[in-house]
Every structure is written in structure tokens, then in C-alpha cells.
Amino acid sequence: MxxxxxxxxxxxxxxxxxxxxxxxxxxxxxxxxxxxxxxLGNDFLGWINLPCEISEEQLSSIEEAARGLQERCDYVVSIGIGGSYLGARAVIEALTPSFEAYQTKHTAPQVIFAGHNIGEDYLSELVAFLRDKRFGLINISKSGTTTEPAIAFRILKALLEEQVGREEARERIIAVTDKARGALRTLADKEGYKTFIIPDDIGGRFSVLTPVGLLPIAVAGFDIRELxxxxxxxxxxxxxxxxxxxxxxxxxxxxxxxxxxxxxxxxxxxxxxxxxxxxxxxxxxxxxxxxxxxxxxxxxxxxxxxxxxxxxxxxxxxxxxxxxxxxxxxxxxxxxxxxxxxxxxxxxxxxxxxxxxxxxxxxxxxxxxxxxxxxxxxxxxxxxxxxxxxxxxxxxxxxxxxxxxxxxxxxxxxxxQPGVEAYKKNMFALLEKPGFEAETEAIKARLK
The missing domain is CATH 3.40.50.10490 (Glucose-6-phosphate isomerase like protein; domain 1)
Structure with missing residues (x-):
């Protein structure tokens, strides 16, 4: 080979x-x-041996979940940002024929991405497109509170439940999140969503070979075993x-x-x-x-x-x-x-x-x-x-x-990636998020 x-x-x-x-x-x-x-950073080295540690059981579970979405959906929205988005999109775009989106028939659901920006027009247009479509959601977030994907999930979850009801929505939503903590884990356990775990020792940008990347790629119809x-x-x-x-x-x-x-x-x-x-x-x-x-x-x-x-x-x-x-x-x-x-x-x-x-x-x-x-x-x-x-x-x-x-x-x-937090702190202060009162006062004084 x-x-x-x-x-x-x-x-x-x-x-x-x-x-x-x-x-x-x-x-x-x-x-x-x-x-x-x-x-340095030795608590995030799980990716090193990951290709040899992915089990047959794990691959089969991901493939089974993908088939479930494929049977119920014509479109699946993968919600995530950064490493929870780019790896899957890179593989799917690389393997998808250039004009597949223009075909009238597809062998697998079209995977759409959301939660990687805060564009009001983007989300509004996505909602309009998905209305009356057979769609499902993969929500990828360690915490469930990252602003961009959390906004997208709140809006799209409401649309899905409105269209198919809460019971059927449970079958069309998969959460990829922390094994025990966080808002998304709490919601997934409460609602009974199918879940996959983001390993604690693998950072987002190294996560394409975890369910973060493998699930959307499998839903799109590509061979995750070959990857x-x-x-x-x-x-x-x-x-x-x-x-x-x-x-x-x-x-x-x-x-x-x-x-x-x-x-x-x-x-x-x-x-x-x-x-x-x-x-x-x-x-x-x-x-x-x-x-x-x-x-x-x-x-x-x-x-x-x-x-x-x-x-x-x-x-x-x-x-x-x-x-x-x-x-x-x-x-x-x-x-x-x-x-x-x-x-x-x-x-x-x-x-x-x-x-x-x-x-x-x-x-x-x-x-x-x-x-x-x-x-x-x-x-x-x-x-x-x-x-x-x-x-x-x-x-x-x-x-x-x-x-x-x-x-x-x-x-x-x-x-x-300590520098990633700087813009978030300023954004939260400007939005007057609870717990950021002092930062809100300070940044507003700077901007007068």
C-alpha cells in the first residue's frame, strides 16, 4: 500500500x-x-494512541447511530465550532463530489454545519430552509454553553420539536459531549438523547477521530473505518x-x-x-x-x-x-x-x-x-x-x-489555547452576562 x-x-x-x-x-x-x-500539556495526549485504541464496538456504535439519522433525515445539522466543526467538515468536503449538493437524489443525508458563527442571516436562512424538511441534529459541545453552538442548538431544537414533536425529536438529536458534566450532558440525560463522549484527554483540534468527527462523517455516508x-x-x-x-x-x-x-x-x-x-x-x-x-x-x-x-x-x-x-x-x-x-x-x-x-x-x-x-x-x-x-x-x-x-x-x-478566552470575556461583559458585572462596568468605561 x-x-x-x-x-x-x-x-x-x-x-x-x-x-x-x-x-x-x-x-x-x-x-x-x-x-x-x-x-507540556501532557493531560491532552489521548490523540497519540487513538487510532489504535478505537474499538470495533465504538465504530459499530457510531455507524449504528449514523444509520438511525440516515433513516429519519434528509438533512443533518452538525452543530459545533473550532475543533468540533472543522475536522468533520474537512473530511466531508474532501470526499464529497463537487456538485453533489445540486443532485436531486442523494445516497445519504446532506450534512449542514451550524454553530460556527453568530450570523443572524445565516441562522435565519437555515431555519427557513429546514422548515418542513426531514432533519436531525448532532450537537457537539464539551460544556453545552459555548455561545455560538448553544445559540444554534436552542433555535434549531425548538424548530425540530415544533415540526415533529418532542418524542420524535429525541430520536433525531444526538449529543456529543462530556461523559459526566456540563449543560449538554444534563440536557441529554434529561431528554434521553443518544450520546457519545468527548474524551477528557483530547483537545478539540485533535478530535476528528473521536465521535466529534466520526459521527458526522459517517452520517454523510463515508467510510470511517478507512479514515x-x-x-x-x-x-x-x-x-x-x-x-x-x-x-x-x-x-x-x-x-x-x-x-x-x-x-x-x-x-x-x-x-x-x-x-x-x-x-x-x-x-x-x-x-x-x-x-x-x-x-x-x-x-x-x-x-x-x-x-x-x-x-x-x-x-x-x-x-x-x-x-x-x-x-x-x-x-x-x-x-x-x-x-x-x-x-x-x-x-x-x-x-x-x-x-x-x-x-x-x-x-x-x-x-x-x-x-x-x-x-x-x-x-x-x-x-x-x-x-x-x-x-x-x-x-x-x-x-x-x-x-x-x-x-x-x-x-x-x-x-x-489560553488566548481564545480573551474575546469571550469581553463579549460576555458587553452582553452583561451575570457574573461579569465588574468586567461590564470596566469595558463600558473604556468604550465611552
Whole structure:
């Protein structure tokens, strides 16, 4: 079976192979800390062995619950924010044919996302769309009180109960939450909702292989067993026992930190496949939330090529030389389409006649790589043999293991996110939430 591959040859205009090799001792040390649980954030390391610990019973239970929603619903709204949203959306978007939403018949419910913003128009339009539709809800929240998903759940739960009654609504709502505490756990126990547990030792951005990600993905009709299998295979390939020079996660972490030390403060994750957009969104949270601390860390951005070559391409080619790029490439598309000859040839494309569209795409990718390297943008290339659940599982675990090592190289705790609370405190104060009276008075005085 083929596996994900990592190509660092495009970074050696900015750093040397020796600078990467120099990280070997620390990389080995940090891997040992991750596996022994002796480093920073060691109470959130449940993701490390997760691919090998997911049981047949757990997978079957998730699949059974998914079938229950599939039988009752044409649409399922997955409610969550951050890690309770991005992993599932990334996988579903990557595996769903581009025009599936426009089909009149579907083999599985359409999964819609809510609770990831506080847009009144978004929620109003969603309510209007779901009215008189067969829909269900997956509410994903550790506490049940996170503002964005809590608002969405309150509104959509009321709509569902209005349409089908409280008894039937119980069969169409699944809660993914804490095992014992929190408002959502209390409500789920009271109402008798089917529930799945968010493990205490796995943070949101690492949770895609828990029910947080697996349940919505299964509802959408995709093979969660293949996703887990891919992650399990990658776990073996990036294990602490694998030598540094053969360990893609360790090498990626070392390359990023070498480039950071060389003044490359921005990493752009790019792709040449339109269905990878939300992989970039998931990656931005994984790396930004893990490393952006203590006034340190690489800034993460993402682009979709070739479209963004006609917007961001100019800046990437000739802007400030503080960037490097990582490209996720798909070796072989899932379909075949060739460019035909045209007798008039008014567009001048007959030189491409007989070629696959993907061959043109691959030459665009290669041309971009050479141009960017020549322009002072180091290039890391990650290649997936094809775009399917198995290789996405590999990619996710590769990135997760690498960010753990990379965060330790940066000397930060990659498993907390204290800065996320700052906006919440201000929002609660401005909304005059009970318990924030002093903060309300202080912030209103500042804003006079």
C-alpha cells in the first residue's frame, strides 16, 4: 500500500540539510516526551494512541447511530465550532463530489454545519430552509454553553420539536459531549438523547477521530473505518521508534522550525484540488492554536491554487520574503477527462489535445513550485497517492504528530489555547452576562 510522502528538496535555498539534521536529538527527545507524557500539556495526549485504541464496538456504535439519522433525515445539522466543526467538515468536503449538493437524489443525508458563527442571516436562512424538511441534529459541545453552538442548538431544537414533536425529536438529536458534566450532558440525560463522549484527554483540534468527527462523517455516508485505518498506518510510520531521517512528521516539524529561525514567519498551505479547501481550514486551527503563544509561532494561511494564483499569486511571488509554502498534492485523480482537439483552434489549445486535465494541473503545480522557489519562497511538498478516506486519515495523523513535535521545538505548550478566552470575556461583559458585572462596568468605561 502506498503512503503519504514528504519532499523537502524545495527548501534548501533558504536552509541547509544540516540545519534540518541538527534537530534530530531534540526531535527524538520531544517524541519521547509525547509518548511518555512528560512534556507540556501532557493531560491532552489521548490523540497519540487513538487510532489504535478505537474499538470495533465504538465504530459499530457510531455507524449504528449514523444509520438511525440516515433513516429519519434528509438533512443533518452538525452543530459545533473550532475543533468540533472543522475536522468533520474537512473530511466531508474532501470526499464529497463537487456538485453533489445540486443532485436531486442523494445516497445519504446532506450534512449542514451550524454553530460556527453568530450570523443572524445565516441562522435565519437555515431555519427557513429546514422548515418542513426531514432533519436531525448532532450537537457537539464539551460544556453545552459555548455561545455560538448553544445559540444554534436552542433555535434549531425548538424548530425540530415544533415540526415533529418532542418524542420524535429525541430520536433525531444526538449529543456529543462530556461523559459526566456540563449543560449538554444534563440536557441529554434529561431528554434521553443518544450520546457519545468527548474524551477528557483530547483537545478539540485533535478530535476528528473521536465521535466529534466520526459521527458526522459517517452520517454523510463515508467510510470511517478507512479514515481510522489510514491514521493507524501513519501512526506506525511516525512512531518514536522510527529514525529521524525516515520520520515524515519529525522532518516536517524540523523543516518548519529551521525556516522559522531563518526568518520565514508565515507558512502558506496550498493545494491544487478544489475539494481540499477545508483541509486548509482545519490545518490553520491545528497549527495556529497549537503554536501561536508567548509571542512566538509561525502565522498560518491557506490558498487554493490555481484560483488564488490570480489573487495571492502576485504577493507570494514578489511580496515580502517572510514566507514559505507547503503544498498538498494529489498524485492521481479519481476520474479521467481528456482535452479534445478542436478544428478551429481559436483558443490555441490544440497543443494540449489528448492530454488529461490533470496533466495540465500537474504542470501548473510544477511551474508554480519552480517559480516560487526562484522567487525566494521555500517549498515543502506533501503527496497523497489519491484523495480518499484512507489517505486523509494518514494526512491528519501526520499533521497532528508533527505539530506536537513542532510545538515542543518552539518551546510552547501545543495543547492549550489560553488566548481564545480573551474575546469571550469581553463579549460576555458587553452582553452583561451575570457574573461579569465588574468586567461590564470596566469595558463600558473604556468604550465611552
Amino acid at each position: 502506498k503512503t503519504l510522502t514528504l519532499d523537502l528538496s524545495g527548501i534548501y535555498t533558504a536552509v541547509t540539510p544540516q540545519s534540518i539534521q541538527a534537530w534530530e536529538e531534540k526531535s527524538n527527545q520531544y517524541q519521547q516526551q509525547l509518548h511518555a507524557g512528560t512534556g 481510522v485505518r489510514g491514521a493507524r498506518e501513519m501512526k506506525a510510520l511516525v512512531d518514536e521508534s522510527v529514525p529521524f531521517a525516515e520520520n515524515p512528521s519529525a522532518l516536517y516539524a524540523a523543516a518548519r522550525n529551521s525556516l522559522y529561525q531563518a526568518g520565514k514567519k508565515i507558512e502558506i498551505l496550498g493545494n491544487f484540488h478544489p475539494r481540499l479547501h477545508y483541509i486548509g481550514e482545519w490545518w490553520k486551527q491545528l497549527y495556529g492554536e497549537s503554536e501561536g503563544k508567548d509571542h512566538k509561532g509561525i502565522f498560518n494561511a491557506s490558498v487554493d491554487f490555481s484560483a488564488d494564483l490570480h489573487s495571492m499569486g502576485q504577493w507570494i511571488q514578489e511580496g515580502e520574503r517572510s514566507i514559505f509554502e507547503t503544498i498538498v498534492s494529489i498524485a492521481e485523480p479519481n476520474t479521467t477527462l481528456r482535452i479534445e482537439s478542436d478544428e478551429a483552434n481559436l483558443d490555441g489549445l490544440n497543443y494540449l489535445a489528448g492530454k488529461r486535465v490533470d496533466e495540465v494541473n500537474k504542470m501548473a503545480e510544477l511551474g508554480v513550485r519552480v517559480a516560487h522557489i526562484d522567487g525566494g519562497v521555500p517549498n515543502i511538498r506533501i503527496v497523497l497517492p489519491k484523495l480518499d478516506a484512507y489517505y486523509i486519515g494518514q494526512l491528519f495523523y501526520f499533521f497532528e504528530k508533527a505539530v506536537g513535535i513542532s510545538g515542543y521545538m518552539l518551546e510552547v505548550n501545543p495543547f492549550n
